[in-house]
Amino acid sequence: MNAASKKILIADDDSSIRLVLSQAFTRLGYQVRATGNATTLLKWVTDGEGDLVVTDVMMPDENVFDVLPRIRKERPKLPIIVMSAQNTLLTAVNAADAGAFEYVSKPFDLDDVTAAARRALSRPADTEASKAQARAMRDERLPLIGRSAPMQEVYRTIARLVGADLTVLILGESGTGKELVARALHELGRRRDGKFVVINLAAVPRERVEAELFGRGEGDNGRLVEADGGTLFLDEIGDMPLDAQTRLLRVIDGTEPVINPKTGRRPNVRIIAATNRDLRGLIQQGLFREDLFFRLNVAPVRLPPLRDRAEDIPDLARTFLLRAAREGLPAKTIDQGALDRLKSHPWPGNVRELENLMRRMCALYAEELITSRIVDRELQDHAPAVRAEEGPVTLSTLVERHLASHFADQPDGVPAPGLYDRILEEVERPLIQLTLSATRGNQVRAAEILGLNRNTLRKKIQDLGVEMTRGRR
Structure with a gap:
């Protein structure tokens, strides 16, 4: 025809x-x-x-x-x-x-x-249009907000995935709403009657990740069994230790001997993972398994940073003001000048940073109308205090910036317990990895460069899950 x-x-x-x-x-x-x-x-x-x-x-x-x-x-x-x-x-x-x-x-x-x-x-005549199994909860507040072109693409992707049971990898900067997308996939999909179980791998000490996933025994069966019949959301998958990555790969392949004691069967779980890190870069560094990446990346969802969808900021800002008022903070409105100022900001912390700002202005200002003057004051007060005339950027300055961004990204500005050890680990792992790479895997030479006892270095390599790379610079 x-x-x-x-x-x-x-x-x-x-x-x-x-x-x-x-x-x-x-x-x-x-x-x-x-x-x-x-x-x-x-x-x-x-x-x-x-x-x-x-x-x-x-x-x-x-x-x-x-x-x-x-x-x-x-x-x-x-x-x-x-x-x-x-x-x-x-x-x-x-x-x-x-x-x-x-x-x-x-x-x-x-x-x-x-x-x-x-x-x-151009479709074959005998092919019916695909039918997603999604069931929207029409009377509930939407988890995602925005009418911009980038968000329309996200909505279309979610709509195609809710009816399937594919493994999903959500990619996006910190604060873009990766957990909200995961929840939408769960709540609009066929597993909505099951549990939505979350593990934030950046907040779990590395030595406890496997126990968190697979249980500690004596009645503790782990999050994988807890999510049986539902969805397991692995947030910040890039922080998962290599040994836990290996076991997770076996779970996906069906070779890991995990049994739900209540059913006597393997847990039936949909896995959704998310990261703000470059997993391909981690693969190159030997910190992430390539085979696991391909098993997780079956259906990727890429979330745009807020700076790439500035036209959504007015809707987001007004929504956050309404939420704050429902939670007991003083009710506020916002004028056009303030919205224009918000749209011009780069938002390194993305939507979460915007929500925290709106809540902060509700709590701290007596004025009922939020103006550009108030927004300017808040954005300036919370901007990084680094100037070009300060000279070369030091490691201390970079760490301070990273920590400031990390605090700003957290709900209510408060990170999960165990922050000290997590931050030290973030520095130790790449330091040891790069030193071993420079010495072609020679631990004696690496320990000398680092100023560590060789046994101490060997223990850190094991505890941190550092990949040994011999014969490479």
């Missing part, structure tokens, strides 16, 4: 959008029929018209999400492209849940719509 023999049905209450789409599809050689209401669209479909539907969600007579089940019943193989200006995760998930072939956010790029139409019309 060529383009001229295929008909596209367009439904949108905006006459200008109907005109633009009609002209674009006509130029490509398709037949086109357009309407401004859902009732007419449903009649055309019921009468057997059309090879593709391109429709808006909000129509004057009906919400298209109420019409789509009837279309699917009448014409289960008819591809449908859904458009909406309500660019939220819920819209994307509802579109996937209703069996839409594609979801396009408004305002749209015309090339994106025509490309989606070509894909839909």
Whole structure:
């Protein structure tokens, strides 16, 4: 069937959008029929018209999400492209849940719509549109906020993954909302009735990671068994020690002998991992298993930093003010000047830094209206106190910056217990790794350079999970 023999049905209450789409599809050689209401669209479909539907969600007579089940019943193989200006995760998930072939956010790029139409019309005739198993909890507050193009891509990815049971790797800078994405995948998916179990590997001492995952015995079965039937979220997977990585790989492969004593079977767990680190770089350093990376990276979700979606900042800021008020902090509003100032900030701590700022301003200022003056004062007070005239940046300065960012990234600005040992370990591991690399794995020479007893160095290599690399510089 060529383009001229295929008909596209367009439904949108905006006459200008109907005109633009009609002209674009006509130029490509398709037949086109357009309407401004859902009732007419449903009649055309019921009468057997059309090879593709391109429709808006909000129509004057009906919400298209109420019409789509009837279309699917009448014409289960008819591809449908859904458009909406309500660019939220819920819209994307509802579109996937209703069996839409594609979801396009408004305002749209015309090339994106025509490309989606070509894909839909080129499918084999006996292939049905994929049906995600997602079930949106319509009355609950959405976990993710933003209508920007980068977030639309995140929503589309989540909508495609909630109905599957694939292992997911969430990539993004600290504070971008990786745990929120993991929770959305769990709560909108088929495992939503099971537990969502979280392990923050950056907050667990390395020597206790395996016990945390697999249990300590005597009734402690570990988080893996606890998550049986649900989802295990491994936050900051890049901090997992190599020995624990090996056991996790065996769990994914099904060769690790872990049994849930309540069922007598292996735990049935979906694994979602997240990291703000460059795992490929860690692989090059011998600190992360390449085979584990490929098993985790089955379905990657990449979260954009806040600086790349500044248009979402007003919605985020207002939402955080409302949340703070519900939690008992003084109610505030924010003016346009303050929002513009927020949009110009680079946000190294991303969404978490913005939320902490909004809560702080609610708590510390008596004014009911947050202005650019208040925002300026807070951003300046919490900016790194490093100037170019201070000369070369020292290791102490870099550590101070890292720690300041680490504190700012934490909920309420307070890190988990055990911070001292974790920070020392962060410095020790690369120091020993680089020294061993420089000495081609010669521990005697490395101990001399480091000023350590050889037995002390050997113990640190074992405790820190440092990979031995011989014959390399």
